[in-house]
Amino acid sequence: MRPLGQIRRFVLELDGGGAPGAHRGGELLSGQVVLDLGRVLKVQALEVCARGLAAVHWLESRSVGTNVVYTDHSAAEPYLRQRQQLIRDNGEVTVLQAGKHEFPFMFQLPETLATSFEGKHGSVRYWVKAKLHRPWSVVKKAKKEFTVIEPIDINTPALLAPQAGVKEKLARAWYCNRGQVSVTAKIDRKGYTPGEVIPIFAEIDNCSTRTVVPKAAIIQTQTFVARGSKKQKKSVVASITGDSIAAGKRDVWHGRALKIPPVGPSILQCRIIRVEYALKVCVAIPGTSKLLLELPLVIGTIPLHPFGSRSSSVSSQRSVNLDWLRMAMLEQPEAPPEYSSIVSSEESAQNLSPPCQDELSNGLEGPFFAYIQEFRYRPPPLYSEVDPNPPAESIRPRCMTC
Structure with a gap:
């Protein structure tokens, strides 16, 4: 049996944020420290x-x-550091009676915070810790972590702008020219949210003597920066494979659908951790390195406004071809390929090279929950055959016979 003088319960409880269990910059973080005592307790x-x-x-x-020799690369960037005294240490002992006690607290979060993140070489974490000081006893602690998700609104001109590119490559084998392969790709906008379908419009011209296979994939790049060096981790989060294109033929993608899985948003506000996304259209050429065309993406949290912009691509809502419908009916979706099958070793080595000083000094370009906006529409005015603004009596119509 537990002694009566032992603390039965000492926990931290947080109130909910804007999204389930998530907070954002500028909000109030509130909660209470719950202390359940079996008998009288003296607290400093x-x-x-x-x-x-x-x-x-x-x-x-x-x-x-x-x-x-091992070289240590580490860096830290604080975002939140606040403290509050619930029972002040004024040199006297506070006596708490047996039973349950609740001590409320409240913190004002800074306006700018980075989204919570857990990666291989770094993390962004937020927590609240309570410390109970007692005479002649060790400090008793309670800790509670919370999630911060900074909103990224894709309804901005920069994220609604279409993205397009052209790339071409000579197919060579044993120093012999086997012809040229070119790809032209376009997507309706730069910003998307998880669960949306990206319609890909592309033309692949195979003027070589080999059969090529086009692919498209969403690549996530995690970049960790410390003391002028950086470490990157790339992964494929979603991919599709097109039909083989014979020599001298062309293939056209009329809005080939690629669905964004439940992934974390782009991290824009952190100087030492970046999470970026890109759509890569790849053409596998036998005997030659892959032809790659990269289009930047930003994964946001606030979805597309239903009537926000004419350039918001109606095709992104309607252009779902039969291939996507077949993919959606699969009970167990196929796992995405390895990153090495999309990006060659040469380009991977270039991506892992140390950044220049200008790259580190520039701002970042670019939380798992989508914020749904509420729209209220006013009804149209009532129809009436009576002119609400009749013409003045002094104005008479001109006689046609005068």
């Missing part, structure tokens, strides 16, 4: 603090003679 102080931190860390090894 009770404090609660809110913290938010982005941190990256990785090790790199290199050989120096017969020894292996």
Whole structure:
């Protein structure tokens, strides 16, 4: 049996945010510290603090003679650091009677925060911690993590702008020219939200003597920056494969559908951690490195306004071909391919090269929950045959016979 003097319960409880379990910059973070006592307890102080931190860390090894030297790369960026005294330590002991006690608290979150994130070489985390100080006893602690999701509205001119590109490549084998392969691709806009379908419009001209296979994939790039160095992790989150194109033939994609899976949004506000997305159209050419065309994407949290812009591509809502319908009926979707099958080793090495100073000094370009806006429409005015603005009596119609 537990002693009567032991603390039965010491926990932190947070109130809900704008989205289920999520908060955003500028909001009030409120909650209470719950303390359940079996008998009288003497307390010196009770404090609660809110913290938010982005941190990256990785090790790199290199050989120096017969020894292996490890280089530590780490960086941190604080976002939240607030403290509140619920029971002040004024030199006297506060006596709490047996039973349940609740101590409410409230913090004002900063206007600018980074979205919560967990990656291989870094993270963005937020938490609240309570500390109970008692005479001649160790400090008792309680911790509660919370999620921050910064809204990214895709209803902006920059994210509603169409994205297009052209790429071509000579197919070579044993230093012999086998012809040229070119690809032209376009998507309706730059910003999307998870669950949306990206209609891809593309033309693949195969003027080579080989049969080629086109593919399209959404690539997520996690970039971790520390002390002028960076570490990247790339992964394929969704992909589709087109039909084989014979030598001398052309294939046209009339809005080939590629659905965005439930992925995290782009991270725009953090200087040491970036999460970026891109749509890559790849053409596999036998005997030659792949032809790659990359179009930038931004995964947002606020979905497209139903009537927000004419350029918001009606085709993105309607252009779902039969291939996508067949894909949607599969009970177990096929896993995306490895990143190495989409990007060649040469381009992967270029992506992992250290950044220049200008790249680190520039701002970032670009939370798992979508914010749904509410629209209220006013009814049209009532119809009436009586002119609400009759002409003045002094104005007479001109006689046609005068």
